[in-house]
Structure formats: C-alpha cells, structure tokens
Amino acid sequence: MIKTDIIVIGGSAAGLTAAITARRHYPDKKITLIRKEKKVLIPCGIPYIFGTIGSPEKNLIPDSLLEKNNIELVLSEATDIDREKKIIHTKDGEFSYNKLILATGSKPAMPPIPGFELKGVYAVVKDVEYLESLQNHLENVKEIVVIGGGFIGMEFADEINKLGGKTVTIVEIAPHCLSLAYDEEFCIEMEEHVRERGIQILTSQKVERIAGNGKVEKVILSNGDEINAQVVILGIGAVAYNELAKKAKLRIGLTGGIEVDRTMKTSDDNIFCCGDCAEKISFFGGKLSPLKLASIASLEARIAGANLYGLFRENEGTIGVWSTSIGDLALATAGLTEEMANMLGYQIVISTVEGPNRHPGMMPGARLHKLKLIFERTTGVLLGGQVMGGESAGEISNIISACIISRMTANDISMFQVGTHPALTASPVVYPLITAAEIAIGKIKKIK
C-alpha cells in the first residue's frame, strides 16, 4: 500500500490540469496521478495527426509537465475505489488517498448501427496504438466515410482528404453539419467551403447499416443509397466514462456523467470530479449540458484542484466556447446560438455584421469576418456570438466569452475599449463586436 495525499485518476486534459492546479495550491501535498495510457494524446490535436502533424507520436502531452510539478505518475488501471478506507485499488497495487479527483474522461458514443463491429470501422479513441492502426489502414484505401458532421468529423474528413487520392464522404443526420454549435447560415458557409476542398457532404441522411464481409465494404443509408468505403470513422460524440464511479456508488447524473456540485465535489465529500466524466450544467439557466470539450475539462479541473482542502472556486456553468478551422477558414462560437436561445425560451435580438479583419481592407492577409451576436431583449445582456473568418476568430470568441462571463449588455459592449492595428484587427470605427452591439441597441429601442 502506497500512501499519498491527493490522487488523480486520469491523465488527459482534466486529470493533468487538476494535478497541476492541486500542486499550485497545495505545495506540500503528495500528489499521485494514476492513468492507464502509456502516452497521452492532445485531444484536440487528434484529427490533425492524419494530415498536418503526421503521427500520433507528434501529438502528445509531454510527461515533463508532471515531473516539473512534482506529481508522481503511476501507469496502471484503477479498478476500485474503497471510499470508506479511502483506498484506490489498481491492477498493480493499492494507494491510499486523502482527497481524490476523478478525471476518467469519456469513450466514443456507439450508434445503434448494425455493422460497426466490421474491420475498418473506427471510432475516435484517444489511444496512440489505435490511431496508428487507423493511420496505417488509411494508407491503403481509397474511399472513406465519416459518420457525423460535428467539428471532429469535419476535421477528420479534411485531414484525411489532405492525404490525396481519396474520396471522403461525411454523412450527417441533421440538416446541417456543425448545427449543434452554429446557426444555419454559418453551417452552410462552412459546408460549402469543405465541399470546395473536395469532400462530399450528405446531410439529413441517416446511416442504416455498415455492410461488408468481415471488413467494411459500404455504408447503406436509410434512403437506400450506398456509399463504397474501406474505412468508416464514427464521429458522433462521446459518453462519460463512469464505470469506476458507479462501482463505488457515487451518484450518477441524468446524462450519465458523475454528479457534481458547483465546487466540483461529488456525492462523496472527499471525491471531486472534472472533465468529460463529470455531469455539466449550462451557464444559461442551469440546465444539464451535453458539451464535452477539453477547454471545459480544464476549467473544471482548475476548480476541482483548487478546492480540495478549502472551497474557493465555483463553477458558474458551461458557456460553451469553441472553434474549428478548415483550410484557412476559422469558425468560432461562445454561448448560445440563435436557435438554442429560442429553444430555451429567451426573447432575443440578433445582429450580424461583416467587415475586413484589417484596416484598410487591402492590408496583406485581410479577409472578411462575419460576426453574429445574440442579446436578451429586455436586459440587453449578451447570450452568445459566432464569428467566421481568419485566424483571429479563435481569440475573438474568447473576447465574446469574457463579455458573456461578465454579463455585459449591448450598451457595455458598445463602449468596449478595443485596441486596433492595421495588420492585426478591424478598424476601431467599425470594430465588428461594437458595431453589432450598436445595431442590437437600435433594434431593442424599436421594440420597446
């Protein structure tokens, strides 16, 4: 039995960040991180292994981060939590803990599609060897189908398409790809962009089954169409990995995540939880949220890790901030889309502006940015924003996030103090965030 103070189970974004945070706030504690993977992949980088980066080995989170922070690493699989004795059983020994953080992550969602057991069907498993086998398989095939047009599916398709000489098809069940994150007009523009890059996209199409003799040969749609494929990739989301917690009789939430309060504490006072395995609520109204992102995992980990021996951070709920980039077109979002806001019952005012991300517009690298903001009508509070354009779209969604967190109103944003530069940003006279806020104020006035 090895004695330790803090144990973290799981070594991806959540576990690693939780351990580092615990070290920062509790410099004298003995911290042990238990994980079963020899090497840890950068989760967001996984699609880029296949085209841009070249191999899973080049997309690893270095263990030096653990060493640097004096965190002991145990490579083993945790099999049981003895909550009474505060002991973790692993395949290779026992570890006692004083405080425990569960960061066991998620596993790919498996659709009820016949044929997904065929050779050549892959999920997005965060495992070096698994992804290497997918990479090797891709070398020798011509036709690939990606099931699911979320950002992971889109990024996988584009990266595989970069290999050249392949036919890549995305099959999406919803009317548009990316529709869980963006409003229709943005989805359509991104779909067009992806199609122009040579990828086929089929929307409003359900996969009936995957067919083949031992190995995948084709994907059969509900409408009867058949698509030849030697590799099929499932990119339809992830579900919380909650087995260990269930076994230990921790409360599990309605969406399958481990139940946590706002301090990231589970139903056991000495066990915290963060990342994909934790149940999440939305910043907007506090409803359950299905979002699973590395950036959310990191936030929760910073709350869990800090709160172990004295609560001082609370999770206000998930805003949902993320971005994707295909070719030179970036698309980023923070908060609610127009569709989500309507569905939740907000009365909203929206405004959309377009303009170059440089000034004058002929500066090198200039391109059109399209920005949409969603405000609550009575209070003018910002609920969400989407931005499409060049590289800086990613950080612009983080400006929007900062405005949402601070519950800024359209009027606050109209007085936002921006820095601008010809080679880096839009003009101060027509800075899109501010212009969109001004337009929204005009609309709110008219309604009132």
Place this chain on the structure above:
Amino acid sequence: MIKTDIIVIGGSAAGLTAAITARRHYPDKKITLIRKEKKVLIPCGIPYIFGTIGSPEKNLIPDSLLEKNNIELVLSEATDIDREKKIIHTKDGEFSYNKLILATGSKPAMPPIPGFELKGVYAVVKDVEYLESLQNHLENVKEIVVIGGGFIGMEFADEINKLGGKTVTIVEIAPHCLSLAYDEEFCIEMEEHVRERGIQILTSQKVERIAGNGKVEKVILSNGDEINAQVVILGIGAVAYNELAKKAKLRIGLTGGIEVDRTMKTSDDNIFCCGDCAEKISFFGGKLSPLKLASIASLEARIAGANLYGLFRENEGTIGVWSTSIGDLALATAGLTEEMANMLGYQIVISTVEGPNRHPGMMPGARLHKLKLIFERTTGVLLGGQVMGGESAGEISNIISACIISRMTANDISMFQVGTHPALTASPVVYPLITAAEIAIGKIKKIK
C-alpha cells in the same frame, strides 16, 4: 444660413464615429459633418502607406459611410462657434445647430529642436497631399532619420526600410523605444527584432539640432554625434487641436484638451467633444491621461453621439489598449505596465508566461507567445497585460481589456472559459492568460 440639428466638426475617427452613432440613436435628426480635408486618411494606416499599401489614396476612409448613414458632408473650415446663437461660422457659410460635437483632432507635437523648419523635415500630418510629398521625397533619398521611437516612429521606420536601399535610423530620447506602452523586457525584444531588420536604433539620445543649408543634411545629437539624413520624420506625439474651442471660451484642461465630463459634455451643455482634442482621464485612479489613439477616439465618439439628447453612456476612463506589428512580430498591451502601476502607487503582483500559440507546438504557424499580467495585490484585480507574438496577440489584448473593464480578479481569470483549437490558439491546459492568473494567485497567497 443653413439649419441643421446636429453638427459634427471633424471627419476623422472621432467625428465620423460620432456622426454615425448620432444617426443610430437619433434617426430623425438632420446631421451635418463639417471638415476641412477633402479626403480622410485612416489614421492607424498612415505608416503603411510608404511600404505595404503604396499610396495615401489607398488608405482612405470612404465617404460612402456618411452617405449610407444619411449624414450631410460640408467641406469647409469652421472658424467660429457662436454659442449664444448656436451658429457655426465656416469659411463658406453659416450653419445653425441644436447640438454640437467637436472632434477637431490633434496636430503633431513640435519639439523645441532648432532646424525643424528645414526642407526635408516632416511631421506625421494627417493630410493626403502632405504625405504624398513625403512619399515623393523618400524616393530620391538614401538616409532617413526618425525622431521618436514610439509605435508611430517604429512603424514609419520599418515601412520606409521596406523600400530598400536606404539607411533608416531611429533616435529615441528614452532608454528604450515603446517604453510608454510596454515594460522594458518587451521593448528590448522588439528593438532587437527591428534592428535585425536592418534599422538602426539609438536610445537615450537627445537630438540637439537638425542641420543643413535650406534643406536637411544631418541630425546632430547632444553627445556630438552626427547622422547624415536627407529626410527627417518627427514622430514624437500629438497635441490637442483646441483653437476653435478656445476662441469660443470653452474650458480647456491641464493637458491642453477640451474639458469634458464623463458623458463627453464640454462646459457648454449643448456641446460635446471626443477624440484627440478632448481631455482624457485614466481608468486607473482617474488621473489625466496623455493617450491619443483612434480606438479611444471611437469610444468617446460613441459616448458623445449617443448622449446628445439624453444621457445614457458614461466614460469610465481610458484603459489604453493598443498594438503594433513589425514584420511578423506583434506586440499588444492593455491597461497599466509594471512600471506605470508602480509609479501610480499600486502594490502589484506580476506574472509572465511563455508558450506556443498553437497546440501541439508543431502546428503550422506556431510561434512563441510571451504574456505578462499585472494584478493589484490585495484585491487580485487585473490592472494590465502585455502580449508579444503572432497575429492573434492583437485580439488577445482585447480579451485582457474585457477582463480589466469587468474588474476581473486573478481568481476570476483562472476560471475564464476559453475556446481553444490546435490551429488557432494555445492549449486549454496551459492557456497563457489562465496560467498567468494561477501563478499570480500563488504569489498573492505567499505574500499574505
């Protein structure tokens, strides 16, 4: 006499934005903009005329913005304000007003240096013909001296250097270039970068006089050194253009700007003022601020334009957010530097982090970002931040600005909800803003 409701005097960033804002909020008013310049330059774009853009004509704010917003344009020079009768006298006629906005801008500061009247000495005058004559002059000369190593001076020097075959020297009186905006370590790195591009920089050097027979031949420093030059450019700042206001007996502030309250109202209830001609106070403590930037002008214009017939916006004071970019190195700042914060009397905690702006670090376009944050020690409130690196540094300073405006603490920022993407941002696990906040919290704890 022409009757109008709202008159704006001045057509650059402040005047234009004020007129557009007035139109947004007062759709039924007759708005007239009076300016003396036939064509209006994009102020921040001026340095880029000489290398990147190619001519002043390609760096204009289009008058279509006025037409689109139903703003009448009068090309004339305002010579008098009759406050009692509410009439503006111009060189070409009289205009009555109900509400007036002064946005008369600034003129280049002229140093008490003998010889600045010589042919070949130029200031940064926002005038198409003047800049065309400078551009023509540059074609035929080999040696150029820029006096003043602020961001305008640095950008001018770099753009002129791009023309090739010239020797460009910056003379800065302070120990470092850019030292009014950035802490020493950032200034030194940018100086090195600019030197590597072939530009000479002399710091801690005072110009004694500019010498020549009718036209400039050399610049003579206080230490006796002489620098040959056929063109000298003065980039040492700007002073408020307050003549019209002075004549009308409006109160003038201590730094020479027209006095305004937080609603951007002058000492006359019917006259508002915004931009470089308006006196400014700092967000930090409310002291007078010498900053003159197009982005500040635009903010003040949005306050003035909105408040004309009913106050609803207040200026919280200038945070000071801006950026520059030389070659592929961007440098951006928001709020106080370490040096400024110390000078003002804050007790501070600083933290600096470095990391790639992509994840993994081998993603194309990845480069090191260096971020420094300054927090107040007792409250943990963010006072300022500086960031150096790639293109996104510009918008990152706007995230910092949003955090400062909302008076976020280190703990708030440690829980900041960011969106991240391999091709667009740093990793969520080590997102620099958050990591810097965490480090600051550690330091604050140690002190307490």
